[in-house]
Structure formats: C-alpha cells, structure tokens
Amino acid sequence: MAKHTPLSKEFLKGLWEQNPIFKQVLGMCPTLAVTVSAINGIAMALATTFVLVMASMLISIIRKLIPNQVRIAAYIVIIATFVTIVDLVMKARFPVLSKALGPFIPLIVVNCIILGRQEAFASKNTVFRSILDALGMGSGFFIALITLGGIREIIGSRTFLSYQVLPNAFEPWLIMILPAGAFLTLGLMLGFINMYTDRKKNLEKESLIDQYRNKTKSESAGTVAAQEGI
Amino acid sequence: MATTISEAEKINKLELTTSPHLHNQWTTKKVMWMVLAALVPSVISAVLFFGVYQLLIITTAVVFAVGTEYIVQTIRKKKLAIVDGSAALTGLLLALTLPPNFSLSATAIGAVVAIGLGKQIFGGLGYNIFNPALVGRAFLQASFPVAITTWSPNSFAVDGVTSATPLAAFKFDKITAGLSQMFFGNTGGSLGETNAMAILAGGIFLIVIGIVNWRIPVSMIIGILVFGTLFYFIDPVKYPTPLFQLLSGGFLFGTFFMATDWVTSPVTNKGMWIFGIGISFVLVVIRLFGGLPEGVMYSILFMNAFVPIINRFTVPKIFGAVKGAAA
Amino acid sequence: MNTVVKMILTLSSIGVISGGLLSRVNNWASPLIAANLKAQTEEAIFNVQPAAKTYELVKASGVEVYKVFGDDKIPLGYSLVYSGNGFQGKIRLMVGLSPDLEKITALEILEQIETPGLGTKVTEDHFRNQFKKLETSPMIILVKGVEPSKPNEIQAITGATISSKSVVAIVDDGISIMRELKKEGKI
Numbered sequence: 001m002a003k004h005t006p007l008s009k010e011f012l013k014g015l016w017e018q019n020p021i022f023k024q025v026l027g028m029c030p031t032l033a034v035t036v037s038a039i040n041g042i043a044m045a046l047a048t049t050f051v052l053v054m055a056s057m058l059i060s061i062i063r064k065l066i067p068n069q070v071r072i073a074a075y076i077v078i079i080a081t082f083v084t085i086v087d088l089v090m091k092a093r094f095p096v097l098s099k100a101l102g103p104f105i106p107l108i109v110v111n112c113i114i115l116g117r118q119e120a121f122a123s124k125n126t127v128f129r130s131i132l133d134a135l136g137m138g139s140g141f142f143i144a145l146i147t148l149g150g151i152r153e154i155i156g157s158r159t160f161l162s163y164q165v166l167p168n169a170f171e172p173w174l175i176m177i178l179p180a181g182a183f184l185t186l187g188l189m190l191g192f193i194n195m196y197t198d199r200k201k202n203l204e205k206e207s208l209i210d211q212y213r214n215k216t217k218s219e220s221a222g223t224v225a226a227q228e229g230i
Numbered sequence: 231m232a233t234t235i236s237e238a239e240k241i242n243k244l245e246l247t248t249s250p251h252l253h254n255q256w257t258t259k260k261v262m263w264m265v266l267a268a269l270v271p272s273v274i275s276a277v278l279f280f281g282v283y284q285l286l287i288i289t290t291a292v293v294f295a296v297g298t299e300y301i302v303q304t305i306r307k308k309k310l311a312i313v314d315g316s317a318a319l320t321g322l323l324l325a326l327t328l329p330p331n332f333s334l335s336a337t338a339i340g341a342v343v344a345i346g347l348g349k350q351i352f353g354g355l356g357y358n359i360f361n362p363a364l365v366g367r368a369f370l371q372a373s374f375p376v377a378i379t380t381w382s383p384n385s386f387a388v389d390g391v392t393s394a395t396p397l398a399a400f401k402f403d404k405i406t407a408g409l410s411q412m413f414f415g416n417t418g419g420s421l422g423e424t425n426a427m428a429i430l431a432g433g434i435f436l437i438v439i440g441i442v443n444w445r446i447p448v449s450m451i452i453g454i455l456v457f458g459t460l461f462y463f464i465d466p467v468k469y470p471t472p473l474f475q476l477l478s479g480g481f482l483f484g485t486f487f488m489a490t491d492w493v494t495s496p497v498t499n500k501g502m503w504i505f506g507i508g509i510s511f512v513l514v515v516i517r518l519f520g521g522l523p524e525g526v527m528y529s530i531l532f533m534n535a536f537v538p539i540i541n542r543f544t545v546p547k548i549f550g551a552v553k554g555a556a557a
Numbered sequence: 558m559n560t561v562v563k564m565i566l567t568l569s570s571i572g573v574i575s576g577g578l579l580s581r582v583n584n585w586a587s588p589l590i591a592a593n594l595k596a597q598t599e600e601a602i603f604n605v606q607p608a609a610k611t612y613e614l615v616k617a618s619g620v621e622v623y624k625v626f627g628d629d630k631i632p633l634g635y636s637l638v639y640s641g642n643g644f645q646g647k648i649r650l651m652v653g654l655s656p657d658l659e660k661i662t663a664l665e666i667l668e669q670i671e672t673p674g675l676g677t678k679v680t681e682d683h684f685r686n687q688f689k690k691l692e693t694s695p696m697i698i699l700v701k702g703v704e705p706s707k708p709n710e711i712q713a714i715t716g717a718t719i720s721s722k723s724v725v726a727i728v729d730d731g732i733s734i735m736r737e738l739k740k741e742g743k744i
Contacts, residue, residue: 092589376716
C-alpha cells in the first residue's frame with residue numbers, strides 16, 4: 001500500500017504532517033522532562049533518532065522472520081539493545097550530558113515513537129523506506145525538542161545553547177525550567193499549531209465548496225444551502 | 231428534515247452553558263462591582279501601610295487584566311464583556327496578593343497569565359476551574375520566587391531593612407507576632423492580606439448583602455481553629471496558636487475573597503462545608519509540614535480542582551423522593 | 558507446534574545476538590566509565606584541597622574520606638564526602654578540611670536535585686566561596702539577611718533558606734563525625 005508513496009514523502013511526513021510530537025503527540029515523557037535546555041533536547045533527540053533508525057532498519061530486514069505472536073517482544077529486545085548501547089556510549093564518552101539526561105536515556109526503550117514506528121511502519125515496509133521513515137520521524141522529534149527546549153531555555157535562563165541571548169535586565173521566568181513550564185509551553189505550542197491547521201483546513205474546505213458551487217450552478221439551490229451549512 | 235438557513239442560524243444562537251443554572255436578582259456586573267466596593271477598605275489599608283506606589287501595582291494589574299480580556303475576546307470573536315468588571319476584579323485581587331513594591335513588569339505578566347491562562351483559555355467567565363487571580367499569583371510565585379517573598383516593611387515598622395511575614399518569622403526563626411498587630415495590619419505581608427480589620431469589613435458587607443454565602447468563610451474559620459487547636463495541643467512549642475493561624479498570612483483574605491468566588495466554589499450547601507474545611511485542612515498541613523511558610527493560595531487552588539466532584543456528590547435529594555432504600 | 562518452535566527460536570536467537578553485542582560494548586565501555594568516575598572524584602578532591610598533590614582513601618571508617626598530601630607527603634587535611642537531605646531530595650557534597658578539622662578549605666556540591674534557579678544556587682560560586690577559610694568550631698552558623706560577622710557564619714541564599722540550611726547542616730554533621738573519628742584515632 002505504501003509502495004505508491006514517493007520516497008521523499010516517507011521522509012518529509014515526519015517533519016510536519018505526522019510530526020511525532022506536534023501531530024501524533026507520542027513520546028511525551030522525555031519531551032516534557034528533558035527539555036530544560038536546547039542542548040538537552042538535541043542530545044535526547046539524537047539518541048532517540050539513532051535508536052529509531054537502527055531498530056527500524058533491523059526490524060525491517062528481519063520482518064518476515066519474526067512470528068506474529070512474539071513480534072512485540074522481539075521489537076522490545078532489539079530496541080532495548082540499542083538503547084543500552086547508546087546509554088553505555090554516552091556514559092563512557094559524554095559523562096556530563098549523560099548525567100544531565102539521567103534516567104531518560106534508558107527510558108528511550110519505552111518511548112512510544114520507536115515502538116509505534118516499528119509496529120506501524122518498519123514491520124510492513126522495505127528497509128530503505130523504513131530508514132527514511134525513521135530518519136523523518138527522528139528529525140520531527142528533533143525539531144520539536146529543540147523548539148521546546150530553546151523556548152524554555154531562553155525564557156527560563158536567558159540563554160540559548162548556553163550563550164546569553166537576553167539582557168540581564170530580563171528577569172528569567174523560573175517556571176519555564178520547572179516541570180510546569182514544560183506543560184505550559186507544549187500546551188500553548190499545540191494550541192497554536194491546531195489553530196493554524198484548523199484555519200488551513202477551513203480555507204481548503206471553503207475553496208472546495210466554491211469549486212463545487214461553480215460546477216453545480218445548474219443544480220437546485222437547496223443543495224448549495226446544505227453545503228454552506230457545514 | 232428541510233431546514234432553511236435562517237432556522238439553522240436561530241438554533242445555533244442558542245446559548246449553551248454547563249450546569250448549574252441558577253437564577254437570582256444579581257447580574258454579573260452588579261456582583262462584580264459590589265465585590266470591588268468591598269475591597270476598597272483593603273486598598274486603602276494597603277496605601278496607608280505600604281505607600282502610594284502600591285496604587286501603581288493595582289492599576290497595572292487591573293489595566294493588564296482588562297486589556298488581556300479585551301484582546302482574547304476580540305481574537306475569539308466573542309461578545310466583549312469587559313464592562314462586567316470581572317477582569318478588573320481579577321486584576322485587583324491579584325494585585326492585593328502581591329508583596330509591597332513588587333515590580334510592575336512582573337505584575338503585568340501575572341495579570342496577563344491570570345486572565346489568559348487562568349480564565350480565557352477555559353472559555354471565559356464561568357468556565358474556569360481555578361481561581362484566575364490565584365493562577366496568576368501561582369505563576370508569579372513559580373517564576374520569581376525571590377521577588378515575591380521579599381517583603382518591604384510597612385510605614386509603621388520600627389526595625390530593619392526587610393521584614394519577614396509573621397508566618398515566615400515563625401517558620402524559620404520561631405518568632406510569634408502579636409495578635410493585635412496582625413489584626414490591624416501592622417506586619418509584613420502582601421498588600422491586601424495584612425489588615426484583618428479591612429478584610430472583615432469588606433467580607434461581612436458581602437455576606438450581609440448576600441453575594442457571599444456565609445458557609446464557606448464560616449467552615450474555613452471553624453476548620454482552621456479546629457485543626458490549629460489540635461496541633462497546638464500536640465506541641466505548643468512547635469506549632470503556633472490557632473488564633474495566630476487565623477490572623478496570619480493570607481488566610482482571611484483568601485477566605486472572604488478567593489474561596490468564595492462563585493465560579494470556582496461548590497453550589498450546594500453541604501458542598502460548601504466540605505470545600506471550606508478541606509481548604510483549612512490542606513492549608514494547615516502545608517503551613518506546618520511543608521517547605522513553604524504560607525499555603526493559602528495552593529490550598530484554595532487544590533480544593534478548586536475538587537469542586538466538580540464535590541458538586542456531583544452533594545446533589546440535594548429531590549423533594550418527595552423516597553428516603554432510604556428500606557422505607 | 559511448528560509455530561511454537563519458531564517463536565522460541567526467533568526470540569532466543571535475538572536474545573543471544575543482542576546479549577553478545579551488549580557484552581562487547583560493555584567490555585569497551587566499562588573501563589572508560591570507571592575512569593570517568595575516578596576522574597570526577599579526583600577533580601572534586603583537588604578542588605576542595607587546592608594545594609594537594611596526592612590523596613589516598615582512608616580505610617576502616619564508615620564515611621568516604623580521602624586524606625590528601627602536598628609535596629613530600631606532608632598531610633594537608635581531608636576531603637570528606639557526605640550527604641543529607643535538602644529541600645527536595647538528597648544533597649551529596651565534598652568538603653575540604655584542615656588536618657585539625659578547624660578550618661574548611663573549600664566546598665563542592667556533587668549531587669543535588671534542588672529547585673532549579675533557586676535551591677540550585679547552593680552550587681554557585683557566590684554561595685560556595687563563603688566556605689573558604691571558614692572556621693568550624695563550635696559549629697557553622699547560618700545567618701539570614703545580614704552579612705556574616707563572625708568567622709564561622711554563612712549567609713543564606715535569599716529565597717532558598719531551606720537549601721542553604723541543609724548544606725550547612727550536612728557540613729556540620731560531617732565534621733562532627735570526623736571529630737569522633739579523630740578522637741578514636743581512626744584517621
């Protein structure tokens with residue numbers, strides 16, 4: 001079924017149309033917890049993307065070998081393996097970052113984005129498409145986390161990627177680096193995105209109605225009225 | 231069904247609101263102005279004790295609250311309802327919970343959050359779960375914890391540069407302020423909360439003209455006296471006297487002006503008792519065992535969340551219904 | 558039957574492969590992780606004892622204490638790791654002490670989960686530097702609002718009284734345990 005979608009679409013859909021955070025609202029736990037600063041968001045997103053791409057690739061390769069009844073268990077073992085590798089590598093090479101992200105690196109195992117993509121995509125599609133899909137979803141996650149982390153860091157501690165961007169006269173809003181700030185920021189972001197999407201959808205609907213109206217000028221006025229009533 | 235456009239439009243104009251639907255002689259506008267009037271003594275007391283600058287805080291809060299209401303209602307293409315005074319009241323209530331000489335920019339942020347996040351995001355007046363003024367203050371407390379607990383001394387204070395509130399003094403240094411001092415407002419604290427006399431004047435006025443139901447303030451006061459006495463008897467050295475609990479901090483202000491908000495308090499008589507006693511209980515626990523010296527704001531917000539469930543479980547029996555299962 | 562065998566085979570082969578892979582990665586990573594940990598402790602030890610050149614872990618004491626030495630093995634004092642309750646959770650810190658335990662050389666906060674932007678100020682230089690050359694007898698006193706006037710006083714952070722108090726209490730506790738140990742001749 002997905003064979004007819006162009007390859008570029010497999011990648012691009014994760015960025016906006018099916019963005020894991022903004023559209024699918026998956027993987028909220030790391031999103032809310034680690035985004036106190038942009039760098040944390042970047043590290044989290046990179047780690048997740050790595051696991052996602054590797055797991056998608058592997059599962060897509062062996063998708064025909066895994067019996068249907070144990071597929072979830074198999075996915076989890078594969079995902080957990082990659083997560084543990086990431087965790088160990090980060091502890092060995094980037095101890096500071098690993099300390100800042102704390103338990104949220106091991107918790108990538110239970111990130112719904114990863115298991116969700118395996119179940120919904122990698123287990124049904126070819127390797128190349130699965131990798132593209134994973135990269136797209138990972139990038140979408142990256143965009144969401146860096147935006148959220150950036151906003152929270154700028155308002156909550158006046159800095160962006162540790163460079164001071166707001167003057168000292170600006171009193172930082174501590175609430176933004178507290179958990180409450182994560183909920184507020186994400187909630188407002190989702191609100192504005194929904195507003196934008198709705199507006200766009202309404203415009204499209206109106207233009208469709210216009211087209212329809214032009215086509216069916218000869219038909220009865222009652223039908224047109226019903227269309228307008230939507 | 232053959233419905234013409236005009237008929238459909240008529241149906242759409244039906245105003246949909248959530249229950250309870252209560253009717254009485256009060257209009258929203260009249261109520262709001264009455265409450266504003268009841269706050270006049272507290273405003274005067276604030277200016278008297280803390281200086282004229284406090285009028286600037288109050289004005290800022292009111293202007294930004296009304297402005298936010300105006301902007302949001304314009305964006306949402308709702309009927310403009312800023313003349314009903316509810317936004318102005320929220321602004322004033324917020325200002326009265328702030329410490330003296332608080333920064334004006336932070337006050338403005340608080341007012342915008344109070345109306346924007348506390349009220350309009352839920353759909354406007356009547357739809358909000360939490361008391362908007364307290365939402366604004368909670369936001370400020372979390373954002374600027376140092377500024378909001380920096381108490382400048384009042385004009386009659388004898389000592390020092392900073393003056394702690396009676397609660398903070400008790401919590402951290404075990405110093406108890408005099409009761410009469412607290413009653414007349416000669417202590418450190420937020421603009422509207424220090425002068426018990428002014429609050430009582432306004433509060434009793436509201437009860438007498440029937441805007442405030444007496445059950446909430448009475449149950450809260452009984453609650454704090456009971457729980458306060460309990461702990462005082464357990465350990466008189468460690469815990470303050472019940473009267474100190476009653477007069478200190480924002481308790482009286484919260485009792486008469488915050489907890490009694492029509493939108494965010496229960497509608498049934500039994501519910502009001504549960505609500506009031508619940509607030510006092512949470513408050514005593516926060517004050518005595520929590521990390522913060524004061525907890526009126528959090529205890530009211532906490533109980534606000536329970537209001538829908540309190541309403542649901544305290545629905546009065548329908549008149550004429552069979553009493554009990556066996557009868 | 559066939560499916561059951563297939564299920565078992567698939568899962569166990571995935572398990573074996575991932576187990577093997579993980580053990581390889583772990584073999585590579587564990588010495589690096591241990592080195593990181595050691596480097597961190599070492600850095601903290603020398604941070605709280607700036608003049609020190611070498612150190613050794615003091616054995617047979619209930620607490621984690623490092624004895625530090627300057628040039629030519631001259632004992633310079635101790636680096637004590639101690640922890641206690643803060644405002645929201647455990648605070649773990651390291652404090653450098655003179656040989657007679659009468660003076661603090663420096664203080665380092667190793668772990669804490671205080672309120673961001675408020676309680677976390679205990680990790681900032683402004684607060685920590687107050688401990689430099691601080692006298693410890695009879696004990697460290699926390700003062701609020703006013704500048705410290707005595708050599709054993711620390712000024713609390715505005716708005717984070719409890720966190721400041723906790724740090725001072727933890728240091729006091731740690732020093733009293735050190736005094737006990739000293740009396741018993743164990744260090």
